[in-house]
Amino acid sequence: MIAHLQRAATTAALIPTLYGLDDPRGRLRPRLIGADYRGADKQLPLFGDPQEVLGGGVIDAPGLRLGARAPEQPVWMCSVRSDPRHPDLSDAQWADVARRLVTATGLAPAGDPHGCRWAAIRNGDRSVHVVATVVREDGYIHSTYRDPFHVQAECTRIAAELGHLTRTVTTAKDLRMPVITISAEPSGSVVATGTSDDLSATLLRHAGFKQIDDWHGRRHRLPTTTHRPDAAAIATHAAEMLRAARYEVDLDPRLDVEPLNAAGRQILDLTDALRGSTDFTELGGVLDQLIDPDDGMLVRLQEALETASEQITDLDPDQFELADRFGVASDHLVTAQAELAGAIEEVQRAVSHTPGPADDLRTRAALARSTSVPAAGAPSVTAAAATRLPPVPAASVGAAVRTR
Numbered sequence: 494m495i496a497h498l499q500r501a502a503t504t505a506a507l508i509p510t511l512y513g514l515d516d517p518r519g520r521l522r523p524r525l526i527g528a529d530y531r532g533a534d535k536q537l538p539l540f541g542d543p544q545e546v547l548g549g550g551v552i553d554a555p556g557l558r559l560g561a562r563a564p565e566q567p568v569w570m571c572s573v574r575s576d577p578r579h580p581d582l583s584d585a586q587w588a589d590v591a592r593r594l595v596t597a598t599g600l601a602p603a604g605d606p607h608g609c610r611w612a613a614i615r616n617g618d619r620s621v622h623v624v625a626t627v628v629r630e631d632g633y634i635h636s637t638y639r640d641p642f643h644v645q646a647e648c649t650r651i652a653a654e655l656g657h658l659t660r661t662v663t664t665a666k667d668l669r670m671p672v673i674t675i676s677a678e679p680s681g682s683v684v685a686t687g688t689s690d691d692l693s694a695t696l697l698r699h700a701g702f703k704q705i706d707d708w709h710g711r712r713h714r715l716p717t718t719t720h721r722p723d724a725a726a727i728a729t730h731a732a733e734m735l736r737a738a739r740y741e742v743d744l745d746p747r748l749d750v751e752p753l754n755a756a757g758r759q760i761l762d763l764t765d766a767l768r769g770s771t772d773f774t775e776l777g778g779v780l781d782q783l784i785d786p787d788d789g790m791l792v793r794l795q796e797a798l799e800t801a802s803e804q805i806t807d808l809d810p811d812q813f814e815l816a817d818r819f820g821v822a823s824d825h826l827v828t829a830q831a832e833l834a835g836a837i838e839e840v841q842r843a844v845s846h847t848p849g850p851a852d853d854l855r856t857r858a859a860l861a862r863s864t865s866v867p868a869a870g871a872p873s874v875t876a877a878a879a880t881r882l883p884p885v886p887a888a889s890v891g892a893a894v895r896t897r
Contacts, residue, residue, distance in 0.1 A: 527588030641824035
C-alpha cells in the first residue's frame with residue numbers, strides 16, 4: 494500500500510479533487526464508507542454521499558472554534574491505494590484501514606472521546622481517502638510531525654496481513670551481471686579482474702587492455718608504461734562500456750576522471766564550505782543553502798524522490814514495491830526537514846567561543862602546581878618523595894621508560 498498525505502484550509506476545498514470536477518476524463522461519484530464526528534451536535538450520515546460532510550463544515554468545526562489560534566491548514570487528508578496485482582478490498586475493509594490509520598497517527602486514538610473528527614471516502618477502485626481535522630475536540634492541536642512514518646508503517650503492516658507483500662523466487666540480484674573490478678596497482682599498472690566471460694573480455698580489449706591467461710586466471714592489464722592520465726581515461730572509458738552492457742563495475746576512484754556529477758560536486762563544495770566556516774554566522778549562511786525550506790538542496794531532493802515514486806507508478810503500476818521504496822525515502826526527508834525547522838536561526842544566534850590559554854587543561858594544571866603552597870607542618874610532595882625514594886640515575890630512568 495502507498496499513502497500520500499496533504500493538507501487543506503477547509504474540507505470544501507477537497508470537493509473538486511474528490512468529485513473529479515477538475516478531471517477532464519469525467520466526474521467521480523464518491524461515497525462515504527465510515528466516519529467518526531466525535532462531539533457533533535447533530536445526526537450525520539456514516540454512509541452515502543459525502544457532500545453534506547464536506548460542504549457543511551462538520552469536520553472543520555473544531556478548528557473554527559479556535560479562531561485565530563487554528564492552523565492555516567487544519568484539514569488533513571491521507572490517500573491510500575492498494576497493490577493492483579491483488580484483489581480490491583471491500584468498503585468494510587477500507588473503512589477498517591481508515592480507522593487504523595487515524596489510530597496509528599494519534600488523530601483519533603481508540604477510546605479517546607476528545608480525538609479528531611474524520612471521514613473515509615471512496616471515489617474509485619483500490620483506494621480510499623481519509624479526511625480529518627488536526628484540531629481535537631478539547632481544543633488541542635494534533636502534531637503531524639511523525640505522521641508519514643506512522644502512516645507508512647501501518648500501511649506496511651496492513652499489506653502484510655492481507656498477503657500483499659509476497660515476493661517471487663526470482664530477484665533482481667539473481668539477474669545481475671558479473672562484477673568487474675578495475676583497480677590501480679602499486680606498480681603503476683591498471684588491472685581489470687572478474688572478466689570471466691567473452692563479452693567483457695572483448696570490451697576491455699577494445700578499450701586498450703591486454704588479456705593475460707595464467708594460473709591466476711583471466712585478467713586484463715594496461716602496460717606499466719602507460720601514463721597515469723591516459724590510464725585513467727582508458728579505465729573510465731572501459732567502465733562506461735561495461736556498464737552500458739549491464740555489468741556492475743567497481744572502478745578505483747583514482748582512475749575515475751569524472752568522479753562526481755554536477756549535483757554531487759555542489760554538495761561536496763558545500764561540505765568543504767561547512768568545514769571551513771570560521772564563525773556561526775558563516776556556518777548559518779552555508780547551511781541555509783542546504784536546508785532552506787523553500788529552495789534548499791534537501792527539499793529539492795525530497796521532491797525528486799516523490800516525483801520518482803509517482804513516475805514509476807505511472808509507467809508501470811506493477812512496480813508497486815519499487816515506487817513504495819522511493820515514497821518512503823521521500824517521507825523520511827519530509828521528517829528531516831521538520832526536524833531541522835528553525836535550526837538556521839539557532840545557529841546564527843549561537844556565539845563562537847575561542848578558548849584562550851587559561852582554558853587549556855594542561856596550562857591550568859601547571860599553574861596550580863606552581864602556585865600551590867603546602868600546609869603548615871606538612872611536608873611538601875617533593876620533600877616527601879625525596880625522603881621515601883633513593884635517587885635513581887638518569888640513565889636508569891631512561892632505560893626503564895624504554896622497557897615499559
